[in-house]
Amino acid sequence: MIGEMAKTAYHHGNLRAALLDAAERLLRADGVASLSLRSVAKAAGVSHTAPYRHFADKQALLAALAEIGFARLRDGMAAAAAKHPGDPRRQLVEAGIAYVRLASAHPELTHLMFGGALPDDAADEAQRQTAQAAFQGLVRIIEDGVRAGTFVDRPPLELAVAAWSLVHGAAMLLTTGRLDRTGLGRMRAETLARRLAQHLVDGITAR
């Protein structure tokens, strides 16, 4: 522990992490619309331009926050796969549940990650890679399932996109309150996810 953690102990200690932490709290509390760089700085106890020593601009901070979310997603996918080794169908359902659960536990962060609030190219390379890794968790489950003959003989990518779309759509509809009027909005996110995922698994199971 000589010099490797150099970045962490300057003036503030570890402002970068503190800013991301404050930003996530404010995001959860007030939504992305009313999250200002200045409020983040204030919450972290620094001046309103201090963040610029750690992030190129506001978008960069939000992108870093989004990447944290993608990393959680990636870990959730991996954990779901590890939970039912050798059983791709259960793995897939479990992954779907994890996806929806994470999203509904952090709705505002999810909207930041996927809502297009990052105007377009704001996604840096690191973020894209982390997001890709999360998706690969699904792809791997499905590749295994196709190889084992559990799932239909279709391009695994296509099946993975179908699965991803389903759980992603459910997550987004849930977290934006679009299901509130349907009577299913009050269902526990996990329960809903399990039922929806099961329909797709039925659809892609080899017959």
Added chain:
Amino acid sequence: MIGEMAKTAYHHGNLRAALLDAAERLLRADGVASLSLRSVAKAAGVSHTAPYRHFADKQALLAALAEIGFARLRDGMAAAAAKHPGDPRRQLVEAGIAYVRLASAHPELTHLMFGGALPDDAADEAQRQTAQAAFQGLVRIIEDGVRAGTFVDRPPLELAVAAWSLVHGAAMLLTTGRLDRTGLGRMRAETLARRLAQHLVDGITAR
């Protein structure tokens, strides 16, 4: 044509519609992040506070814009159902295609409608009803299919939410560029939608 169109012909002609039109153009061009009320007003050729004569605030204008999008979605769902009368499976696939096509034709508007940019309660009652009507298009297709024994005997609402989630997720992933790295991103939206929808239709078809 005496007095019923009273609201349309004052000073500007029909500023409300002109504002929504300008807003949609700017939205498409620059994204939601850089869409300012002032730029909308300028594009419509009026002063920067003129919009307040027609919308309570910026959120209200955006909400009205979103409702236009939901109305298109509702009409698209209805048209898809009308295209294959008596064949719920094709109706459902067609509805999915229409959904994804509309979204990828108007990505920024889609993000406005679903991305959580309207902070929370900004959805007025009219908008919620229009959105609900769009969803009902799906529900009706599925109710018919369940009644006819085409689809599995599950609550139609549950099946409809599954279908909605799938196409909605596909639309969001497509329009946020999340599929670009997968190799399926370049596929025509309609083709992708058809394949994905087919998997779900397979899943909910009675066996």
Added chain:
DNA sequence: CCGATAAGTTGACAGTGGAAACATTCATGG
């Protein structure tokens, strides 16, 4: 015709993201 009112304008204000110039602190090699 005329007054009420809807529609649009002008000017102000606080809050925002960001740039520039300045100040402070650290970590290190002479």
Added chain:
DNA sequence: CCATGAATGTTTCCACTGTCAACTTATCGG
């Protein structure tokens, strides 16, 4: 051990934003 340069943080400033209040103008019903 300490000066020096880079990393970190602050102050000040600016253009722009959403919104409010007060004002002007066009329109329509009596």
